[in-house]
Amino acid sequence: DHESESEDEPQEFDEETQRALEEIDSCQNEIDALNEKASEEILKVEQKYNKLRKPFFDKRNTIIEKIPNFWVTAMVNHPQISLLIDEDEEDCLHFLTKLEVEEFEDIKSGYRIKFFFEENPFFENDTLIKEFHLGSSGDPKSTSTEIKWKENMDLSKKQKEVITMRRKRGLEAKTFFSWYVDHGDPSADDIAEVIKDDLWPNPLQYYLVPDLDNENGLEEEGSDEGEED
Amino acid sequence: DHESESEDEPQEFDEETQRALEEIDSCQNEIDALNEKASEEILKVEQKYNKLRKPFFDKRNTIIEKIPNFWVTAMVNHPQISLLIDEDEEDCLHFLTKLEVEEFEDIKSGYRIKFFFEENPFFENDTLIKEFHLGSSGDPKSTSTEIKWKENMDLSKKQKEVITMRRKRGLEAKTFFSWYVDHGDPSADDIAEVIKDDLWPNPLQYYLVPDLDNENGLEEEGSDEGEED
Ligand SMILES: [Ca+2]
Ligand SMILES: [Ca+2]
Ligand SMILES: [Mg+2]
Ligand SMILES: [Mg+2]
Numbered sequence: 060d061h062e063s064e065s066e067d068e069p070q071e072f073d074e075e076t077q078r079a080l081e082e083i084d085s086c087q088n089e090i091d092a093l094n095e096k097a098s099e100e101i102l103k104v105e106q107k108y109n110k111l112r113k114p115f116f117d118k119r120n121t122i123i124e125k126i127p128n129f130w131v132t133a134m135v136n137h138p139q140i141s142l143l144i145d146e147d148e149e150d151c152l153h154f155l156t157k158l159e160v161e162e163f164e165d166i167k168s169g170y171r172i173k174f175f176f177e178e179n180p181f182f183e184n185d186t187l188i189k190e191f192h193l194g195s196s197g198d199p200k201s202t203s204t205e206i207k208w209k210e211n212m213d214l215s216k217k218q219k220e221v222i223t224m225r226r227k228r229g230l231e232a233k234t235f236f237s238w239y240v241d242h243g244d245p246s247a248d249d250i251a252e253v254i255k256d257d258l259w260p261n262p263l264q265y266y267l268v269p270d271l272d273n274e275n276g277l278e279e280e281g282s283d284e285g286e287e288d
Numbered sequence: 289d290h291e292s293e294s295e296d297e298p299q300e301f302d303e304e305t306q307r308a309l310e311e312i313d314s315c316q317n318e319i320d321a322l323n324e325k326a327s328e329e330i331l332k333v334e335q336k337y338n339k340l341r342k343p344f345f346d347k348r349n350t351i352i353e354k355i356p357n358f359w360v361t362a363m364v365n366h367p368q369i370s371l372l373i374d375e376d377e378e379d380c381l382h383f384l385t386k387l388e389v390e391e392f393e394d395i396k397s398g399y400r401i402k403f404f405f406e407e408n409p410f411f412e413n414d415t416l417i418k419e420f421h422l423g424s425s426g427d428p429k430s431t432s433t434e435i436k437w438k439e440n441m442d443l444s445k446k447q448k449e450v451i452t453m454r455r456k457r458g459l460e461a462k463t464f465f466s467w468y469v470d471h472g473d474p475s476a477d478d479i480a481e482v483i484k485d486d487l488w489p490n491p492l493q494y495y496l497v498p499d500l501d502n503e504n505g506l507e508e509e510g511s512d513e514g515e516e517d
Contacts, residue, residue: 079354083492086348090341090489097337101330108326112319119315125308260319263312 105166120157123262130155133265139253142231143238145221147214152235154179160259168193172254181214183207191245201245206236215240334395349386352491359384362494368482371460372467374450376443381464383408389488397422401483410443412436420474430474435465444469 072080123129131152134140144152157175169192176185187204194200208215218237226232233241238250258265301309352358360381363369373381386404398421405414416433423429437444447466455461462470467479487494 076355079351080492080496082351083348086344086351087490087492089344090348093337093341093344094489097333100333100337104326104329104333108322108329112322115315115318115322119312119319122308122311122315126305260323261316263309263316267309 102166106164109162109166116159120159124156126266128153129266130158130262133258133262136265136268137253137258140250140258143233143235143250145214145218145234147217148235151179151181151214154181158254158259158262160255163192169199170255172251180209181212182209187239189239189251191248191251199246201242201248201251203239203242206239331395335393338391338395345388349388353385355495357382358495359387359491362487362491365494365497366482366487369479369487372462372464372479374443374447374463376446377464380408380410380443383410387483387488387491389484392421398428399484401480401488409438410441411438416468418468418480420477420480428475430471430477430480432468432471435469 131149134152135144135149154176155174156177157173159173159175160170161173162170169190171188171190174187176182176187178185184204184207187206189201189203191199191201206215215236218234221234222232222237225234233250238248241248360378363381364373364378383405384403385406386402388402388404389399390402391399398419400417400419403416403418405411405416407414413433413436416435418430418432420428420430435444444465447463450463451461451466454463462479467477470477
């Protein structure tokens with residue numbers, strides 16, 4: 060089939076077109092070089108401001124540690140993150156004393172979400188880290204610290220039941236710890252991105268303002284008494 | 289209902305927590321101010337490089353005009369854009385001599401896609417512009433130049449049939465001109481974004497290399513011989 064073969068061969072152009080295409084290619088190379096320089100400059104700006112922001116994030120974390128249940132409150136008030144958190148997980152997250160998002164020095168290649176826990180009845184770890192980075196082939200990968208559950212406290216064991224039950228009720232199927240251990244599609248980890256780009260940049264707004272829409276949607280058993288003491 | 293009212297009132301915290309929250313807020317303000325400065329610097333870098341790239345884009349467009357059917361070829365070879373283009377529209381796009389994407393000076397507020405046509409049997413316009421900008425309420429809007437179709441040449445009249453027929457065959461329902469006149473969800477105009485962020489930055493790659501996967505998917509008449517020579 061001579062005709063269809065010739066379609067796949069490099070096209071041949073008349074001399075004038077060939078010259079024009081080479082000129083376009085040369086413009087394209089100039090544009091590419093400028094794009095690369097622009098990216099480098101933007102990266103430098105981002106790195107500079109990451110460094111400038113760091114002391115304020117550190118100071119913020121020190122202060123947050125003084126407020127009991129700051130992170131779990133912000134998380135259960137967050138419109139997306141709250142959907143993840145199963146009741147037992149919420150109990151566990153009361154031991155979360157510090158959360159930190161750390162971008163890699165070159166920013167583009169990855170970041171870590173670090174969860175710091177105080178002594179708790181659920182697991183031995185004091186730090187759980189979920190990390191996103193580029194694999195050897197250049198595609199996004201994620202890993203996370205293995206959780207050393209204490210005896211009879213392994214919340215992941217009941218995840219399957221919880222997930223099935225939640226699916227039936229039309230709720231978000233993932234739970235916090237099933238998200239934490241899931242490395243199936245790291246390039247589309249919406250939860251990690253919400254933590255990095257929304258919760259971490261400003262958790263105070265979620266600590267202070269409960270997501271009332273969501274609150275109403277999920278709780279069917281009469282009204283909540285709130286945080287009155 | 290006294291109870292539900294109290295949920296909407298500002299929460300009360302003990303003095304120590306209140307002070308800590310104010311300190312967090314003050315860190316947050318410092319971080320916000322740095323974010324704003326970072327955005328401004330990045331915007332300046334982007335503006336600078338837009339200016340530096342402009343002469344190469346202009347030169348590229350001048351050369352492209354010398355190559356017959358450059359844009360229509362690039363478009364029918366493009367994996368997403370090709371799915372839009374109905375046969376009659378392809379005939380019409382043979383008269384497209386120039387395409388241009390113009391970002392607004394401040395970049396963030398919008399951009400225009402300009403299509404320049406030579407004298408053609410379909411419509412009177414020599415320029416069709418689809419523009420994306422922020423409306424008075426700050427949300428994205430789009431507009432496009434009205435097409436002055438010549439007698440009996442109004443391709444949009446047959447769009448409904450074409451779209452119904454395409455839907456039945458499981459193909460992309462939109463066509464090029466139905467996309468052009470559609471302003472239903474400007475914040476999610478994937479086609480406009482593909483033109484701005486993929487076709488416009490490098491059309492040469494699509495002009496030179498037909499999208500073979502897509503070619504095979506759409507053409508059912510006989511097998512392709514692959515790249516043997
Ligand atoms: Ca909630
Ligand atoms: Ca194609
Ligand atoms: Mg609880
Ligand atoms: Mg044709």
